[in-house]
Amino acid sequence: MTFANALYDGLFADVEMAALWDADAQTAHLLAFEAAFSRAMGQAGRFDATLAAQAADHIAAFSPDRDDLSAGSARDGLPVPALIRQLKAGAGDAARAIHAGATSQDVLDTALALTLQSTSDLVDARLATLVQALSDLSDRHGENPLMARTRMQAALPVTAADRIRIWRAPLVDHRARLTLARAQTERLSLAGPTGSTDFGGVAAQMAKALGLTTAPQPWHTDRSGVVGYASLLALITGSLGKMGQDAALMAQQGIAEITLAGGGASSAMAHKQNPILAELLVTLARFNAGQAGLMQQAMVHEQERSGTAWALEWMVLPLMAQATGRALVAANDLVATITAMGDPHKSV
Template sequence: MTISPFDHPILSGLLGDEPLAHLFSARAEIDAMLRFEATLAEAERQEGVIPADAAEAIVALLATFSPDVPALRAGVARDGVVVPALVAELRAKLPETCRPHLHFGATSQDVIDTGLALRLKSACAILLERLATVSQSLALLEARDGAVEVMAHTRMQAAIRVPAARKIGSWRAPLERHAERLERARQAVEILHFGGAAGTLDKLGAKGPAVARHMAAALGLSLVDHVRHSERDGIAELASVLSLITGSLGKMGQDVALAAQSEIGEIVLSSGGGSSAMPHKKNPVAAETLVTLARFNATLLAGMHQSLVHENERSGAAWTLEWMLLPQMVVATGAALVKAGDLVDGISFRPLER
C-alpha cells in the first residue's frame, strides 16, 4: 500500500518518475549507507586507525550484505534513525574481534546524510540532463514556429500581436538560468558529512582530517572545512531551485493550456487526454500536470525552510521533516521535466487570422 501519488500503482502513471523514485527507495538508501561504511573502513585502514584484517572483513561483508528489513523498521521505531539497527546487524555478522572497528568514529547522521548526498548527486545529474533536453526542444520549437504571429495577453486580456518566439523565449530562458542555479546548488549538497558524535571527529584525533580526505575522494564528494550536520542551508537551497524549476514549467503549462482553449486555438495539441462523456475533447493533461507540480513544490518548499531550524548540533524533528519532503520535491521536479518535454514536442502555434 502507498499513499504517495509518485509511486501509486495508478496515479504514478501521471505523476511518477521511476529513475528518480528509485534513488529514494529503501534499497538505494541502504546501498548508499553501506557504501559509506565500506569507504570509512578502507580510509581508516589506510590511516592505521583500524587493523587491516578488520577493514577487509568489513568490506567483504558489506559487499554481499542483505539487511533484515523488518528489524530495521523496528529499529527506526525505537531509535528514530535506521543506523543503530543496521550497525548492530552488521556487527553480529562480523568476527568478534572486528566488531568494534565497524562504524568507528562515525555517527548516524554521517551515514544518512552522506548516503543522501550520493543519491542527490545522481538525481542532480538526471535533472540537469532533462533541463538541457527541454531547453533544446524549446529552441527547436522556436526555430520552427517562432515567426508565427500570436496575440500577447496582459492581465488575461488581448494586448498586441507578437511573434511566438516571444512566448517561447519566456519559457526557455528561465530554464537555462535554473540549470546554472542547479549547478551551483549541487555543490552545497554533494559533500561528505563526517563529524562523529558532535561534529568534531573526536575519536579519530589527529587522523580525522586524513580519513575524511580519503573518504571524500573515494566517494566523489566534496570535502568541506567542517561538518554541516545542523547547517541545512545547502539542502534548502536545492529545494528552492527545485521549486523554481517546477514553477517555470508550471508557467509554461498554464500558458499552453490557455492558448489551446477551443475558442482561442493559438496552440494546437497533437494529442491530449480524453473525456468519458465528451469524445470530441482533447484535454491538455501534460500542461495541467505542470501547473499541479509547480504548486505542489511551492507548498513543500515552505516545509523545507522550516527544516532549517535544527536545534544545537543535531535535530531529530527538523531532520525527519527533511526526509519527508525533499524526496517528493526531487521526484516532482523530474516528473515535471518529463511532462514538459512531451508537451513541447507535441504543440504547434497556429497563425492569427488577419
C-alpha cells in the same frame, strides 16, 4: 514514498526518479559509507589495518535484513543502529573496525549527498533535453504571430519565438543554479556525534572514494545546502508550471493559439480534448511550492543535533524530487505534442 495510490501512478509517478530515492538505493548508499569509512580509518592507522580491510570487504558484500531496518527506524528513529548491529553480528573480530567514531547522521547525510548527486544528474539531463526541444520548437514555429496578453487581456502582437523564449530562458538559468547547488550538496558528512570530531585525512580519502567533496565545516545543523536545493526544485517546477499554464490558456477553444496532438478525454463530453500535460505542470508546480515552505522548517535545528527538523527532510525532499522529475518528463512530452503554434498565415 509515493504520491498516492496506484490509480494515479500514470499521472504522477516517475519510476526513474523514484528509484534513486527508494529503499534499495538508500541502503546501498549506507553500506557504501560504512565500507569507505572502515577502509579509510584502517589506512589512516585509526583502525587495525587488517581488520579494517576485512570489515570493508564484509560490508561491501552484505545484504541487510530490510524488515529489521524498518523496525529499527520505528524503535530508534532511523535505520542506522539496526544496520550497524546487523553488520557487526556477522563480522567477527572485524566488528571492531565498523562505524566506531562515526554517527548515524554522518551515514544518512552522506547517503543524501549521494542521492542528490544522482538526482542532479537526472534533472540536468532532462533540463538539457527540454532546452533543446524548445529551441527546435522555435525553429519550427517561431516566426508565427501570437497576440501578447497582459493580465489575460489582448495587448500587442508578438511572435511564437517571443513566448518560447520566455519558457526557455529560466531553464538555462536553472542549469547554472544546479551547478552551484551541487557544490553545496554533494559533500561528505563526517563530523561525529557532536559535529566536532576531527577525522583528519580520513574525510578526504572517503570523499574521493565516494565521488564527493569534503565540507569546509560540519553540516549536521547547517541545512542551507539541502534546503536551498529544495528551493531550486521548486524554481524548476515553477518555471515549467508557467509554461504549462500558458499552453493550457493558448489551447482554449476560441483562442487556439497552439495545437496539441492527443489530449485527455472527458467521461461526459466527447468533444473535449483536455490539455492534461499542461495542467499537470501547473499542479506539480503548486505542489512543490507548498513543499518548499515545509523544507524551510528544516532549517531550525536545536543545538548540535535535531531529530524533528532532520526527519522532516526525509518526508518532504523525496516527493519534491519526484515531482520535479515527473514535471520534466511531462514538459518534454508536452513540447513533443505541439504540432502548431501561432498563425502561419498572418504576419506581425
